Amino acid sequence: MSEFKSGFFVGGESTNGRVLIVDDEPDIRKVVRMTLQKAGYDVLEAENGEKAIEVVNSGENRLLLDVIICDIRMPKVNGIEAIAYLRQNYPRVPLIVLTGFPDTDMATSLLRQGVVDYLVKPVEGEKLKASVARAMEQRELAHL
């Protein structure tokens, strides 16, 4: 795989990094996982903001999570609330929004809060991978 950058070792396998996809639609999680795994990422899933916060806070994820891809319209803790929590508690983990609804005001507000990208579904695999790679660079810079 030519895209190896950080070269973390998770479960004995080398990966490009660990990505959490937060979306209430299992189909979206499945297809994002498919795209990113093929690109060499280790992918975790959460079905809403509440679960995402649980995943982020559990075990080694505190240290090893590189990028979070988050939907907006979700039950329980929605994307806006989850992003606010994550920006406050994990400011070094880059966030990408992947939403079904193009909303310029919301995009502006989220980008101001430090979100790396605001992607509107359907997004092509290449664009998603490029966005994750950009987020990974930010993550690495934050570690310097």
Place this chain on the structure above:
Amino acid sequence: MRAVIIGAGRGGTALLDVFHQIGTIEVVGIFDQNSSAPGLKRAQELNVPIYDRVADLLKSQGLHLVMDVTGDPSMESVLREQLPAGADLVSGQASRLLWTLVQHESTWQTELLHAEKLAGIGSFAAGIAHDMNNPLQLILGLAENLTDETDLDAVHLQAQDIIDAVKRTTAICRDLTSYSRRTSLRQDCLVGVNGKLDEALKIARYAVALQDIDIRKLYQPDVVVKGNPDELLHVFVNLITNAVQAMEHRGTLTLETSAMAGTIQVRVSDTGCGIPRELQSLIFEPFFTTKPPGKGTGLGLYNIKNVIHRMNGSIGVDSHIGRGSTFTLTFHDESGVGESATPS
């Protein structure tokens, strides 16, 4: 004002419906020589007394107005002879003018209902985008994967997933095009209320996020009301949307139907912010809204009230600040009329 209507054809029926919606006019009776005139059936539904003889009808106490909508030139002189003291007769050209105005009012109300429905569909954008773009993301992702997938079983499975996703998006279009069409002019029929409420929930979820709403359905089986199915769907979509907005998308929405002692009730309750007492009498007025400019037409509850009145029903609200609101629709139980319920 106490009025009688002479003639129960199209004009008499329209006049009866309009007068019935105006609280200050009481129709004390109706007459037509033709016992199968449509207005007589409507009068029966509205509990307006039907007379066999004009003379008997004109003997009604304290009459203010005699409306002659027979279109029969000889009727005017007959009525003038028997007109009680203190009553005015409206006939001939004056009555034709009145009928034209009534028809205009009826067309205007239908147009207003449609305009408000279309304005409301603007607020569906977020829900439609969510429901369309999610399957599209799946279709795109799978199709991209298929370009270099070598496992034939995986190809078959993913192709099937794509077909299912396409079907989901077509269902969205079907729901919305059916809802946005102009209200059909078909005759009123018996409508299954529980099915209509479920259908309304499906539509309302485009306008408001329901995922954090606890939905309780307290349905009595087989509850039916007589009315226009499209208009009733619009009423329910509006009430559910208002309820969810009042709860700011979190709380309990209760949909309840009951049939008891000849009365049908439909209740839509929320656990939202409630309506201040001083505003409760204004909410059914046209153009009244508490929403910011551009967010509401102020015609939702006004149109609902008109539809419910046309169905010979009533609407009321019970609301408490901080506890929520319950809108109750009350109808006569007409399930025994012998018509078949429409599938819903």
